[in-house]
Amino acid sequence: MFPFPQLSAAEAAELIRPNEIVGVSGFTLAGYPKAVPQALAERTERLHANGEEFQITLFSGASTGDECDGALARAHAIHWRAPYQSNKNLRSAINCGEVHYTDAHLGMMGRLVRTGALPTPTTAIIEVTDVTADGKIRLSMSCGNSVEFLQRADRVILELNSLYGDALFGMHDCYLPELPPHASPIPVSQVLDRAGNDFVQIDPKKIVGVVRTNVGDSIRPFTEPDAISQTIAGHILEFLAHERKKGRLPANLPYQSGVGNVANAVLTAMARDSKQEPVSLFTEVIQEAVFELIQNDKLVGASGTALTCSSNAREYLKADANALKKKFILRAQEVSNHPEVIRRLGVISMNTALELDIFGNVNSSHVCGSSIMNGIGGAADFSRNALLGFFMTPSTAKDGTISAVVPYVSHVDHTDHETNIFVTEQGLADLRGLDPVSRARLIIDRCAHPAYRPQLNVFLNYSLNSAKGKHIPIALDRAFNMHLRFLSTGTMAE
Numbered sequence: 463m464f465p466f467p468q469l470s471a472a473e474a475a476e477l478i479r480p481n482e483i484v485g486v487s488g489f490t491l492a493g494y495p496k497a498v499p500q501a502l503a504e505r506t507e508r509l510h511a512n513g514e515e516f517q518i519t520l521f522s523g524a525s526t527g528d529e530c531d532g533a534l535a536r537a538h539a540i541h542w543r544a545p546y547q548s549n550k551n552l553r554s555a556i557n558c559g560e561v562h563y564t565d566a567h568l569g570m571m572g573r574l575v576r577t578g579a580l581p582t583p584t585t586a587i588i589e590v591t592d593v594t595a596d597g598k599i600r601l602s603m604s605c606g607n608s609v610e611f612l613q614r615a616d617r618v619i620l621e622l623n624s625l626y627g628d629a630l631f632g633m634h635d636c637y638l639p640e641l642p643p644h645a646s647p648i649p650v651s652q653v654l655d656r657a658g659n660d661f662v663q664i665d666p667k668k669i670v671g672v673v674r675t676n677v678g679d680s681i682r683p684f685t686e687p688d689a690i691s692q693t694i695a696g697h698i699l700e701f702l703a704h705e706r707k708k709g710r711l712p713a714n715l716p717y718q719s720g721v722g723n724v725a726n727a728v729l730t731a732m733a734r735d736s737k738q739e740p741v742s743l744f745t746e747v748i749q750e751a752v753f754e755l756i757q758n759d760k761l762v763g764a765s766g767t768a769l770t771c772s773s774n775a776r777e778y779l780k781a782d783a784n785a786l787k788k789k790f791i792l793r794a795q796e797v798s799n800h801p802e803v804i805r806r807l808g809v810i811s812m813n814t815a816l817e818l819d820i821f822g823n824v825n826s827s828h829v830c831g832s833s834i835m836n837g838i839g840g841a842a843d844f845s846r847n848a849l850l851g852f853f854m855t856p857s858t859a860k861d862g863t864i865s866a867v868v869p870y871v872s873h874v875d876h877t878d879h880e881t882n883i884f885v886t887e888q889g890l891a892d893l894r895g896l897d898p899v900s901r902a903r904l905i906i907d908r909c910a911h912p913a914y915r916p917q918l919n920v921f922l923n924y925s926l927n928s929a930k931g932k933h934i935p936i937a938l939d940r941a942f943n944m945h946l947r948f949l950s951t952g953t954m955a956e
């Protein structure tokens with residue numbers, strides 16, 4: 463007998479109290495709750511129309527779909543949000559100062575909650591594929607921070623999604639690292655090593671409601687990589703082959719690939735290269751390009767915290783679930799992004815930047831210094847601990863009006879101390895071991911768009927003459943001229 467109250471989404475939404483901290487499942491649009499957040503948004507709109515105040519704090523694994531982040535933002539239901547988002551309505555609400563946003567390293571979020579640095583969610587709303595009477599919970603397309611939220615929240619609302627049947631059973635590894643002092647090592651030294659159970663055990667008395675659903679994650683179908691992404695991917699694969707030939711790169715190191723087109727293009731290029739040996743992924747988001755690797759017999763295994771599938775990929779996965787799921791492990795993001803494991807495995811990381819500066823700093827989160835795009839995500843968890851780290855981006859954005867290579871980044875996510883290799887469609891700059899001025903010359907020559915090289919060189923030469931120190935010669939009076947020109951004229955071009 464199913465012992466938990468079965469509720470409609472509207473009934474479950476009524477259980478949320480004003481100003482509550484709500485922890486939801488979901489990571490880059492994989493495995494987020496859909497029905498209850500939408501009902502909560504509707505309830506908020508009704509309350510606001512009656513002049514009543516109602517807002518919540520929303521914590522998650524990473525970004526959730528429009529039915530959660532978007533609906534709640536449009537209803538003005540969010541007071542404080544952490545640690546990552548990618549929704550246009552929520553982004554606008556953050557950038558106009560309506561929503562407080564804490565942009566955090568994704569591998570740290572669960573630990574911040576577990577150690578009390580961030581408050582513990584009082585209610586968890588988690589999408590699951592199964593729950594047993596004794597409180598064993600099976601998660602859906604992501605693990606994220608769901609283990610932490612399920613274990614620590616006082617009350618749990620489950621969205622029991624029947625869309626997947628038992629296709630995902632056994633895919634999760636719900637282990638959490640021990641906390642200091644004297645924490646034991648995380649027992650993962652190979653991509654497909656398991657450390658815990660495939661379910662989360664909680665006290666069943668905490669489950670205050672189960673809402674039945676059967677709707678998939680709203681993920682856009684895979685699109686063929688464009689020419690620029692393919693060129694960037696080509697530079698990366700050529701460089702890796704070169705490093706291997708020189709004996710500087712062991713075989714069989716796992717890859718982490720970030721979100722977006724360029725990351726997908728690298729995996730796609732690997733899948734289509736007849737000379738490519740099978741690869742393994744130790745990453746955060748396993749993107750849909752992984753299925754082409756599988757079809758071409760080029761995937762050893764993939765570990766992540768989320769598996770993002772459009773409806774086509776979902777059907778493909780479900781049709782052959784027993785065979786396919788042996789290739790995947792979904793872990794808590796405290797483990798998928800843990801420095802200890804990333805270093806032990808020797809991960810090769812590949813993340814997308816918004817802008818790179820000539821001295822080696824990277825901005826992946828803020829436009830012109832002040833407007834959030836998505837967040838730092840897990841990029842630094844990986845790039846700081848990777849054996850080899852790539853930051854990649856098209857050399858220009860917005861029809862060439864923005865140069866991705868700038869004198870100084872307008873926001874710093876990754877410092878020159880921890881960046882290795884920059885890649886644009888123009889070329890690749892291996893920055894390892896170079897002093898700042900040599901880095902600057904290489905980045906301008908190899909990565910900047912030809913239209914922007916002259917003004918970057920003028921800046922560097924002016925800086926070499928005018929900066930007080932010559933170690934990192936940055937002329938402070940001109941460091942942001944390109945950004946300021948863009949803000950006042952709509953283009954960085956002179």
Ligand code: 0RQ
Nearest residue numbers: 720721722723813814815816826836838839840841859860
């Ligand atoms: O704008 O959407 O209006 O066209 O930024 O850029 O080129 O479509 O690239 O989707 O891969 O996103 C860095 C945002 C890139 C992403 C970022 C504009 C550009 C476009 C998106 P439009 P593209 P992508 C693991 C790794 C941080 C987290 C991370 C990201 C839009 O990769 O969020 O790495 N990374 N996580 O036109 C102004 C610039 C711009 C610019 C591009 N310099 N100034 N706008 N754009 N460069 C995964 C997780 O952690 C979850």
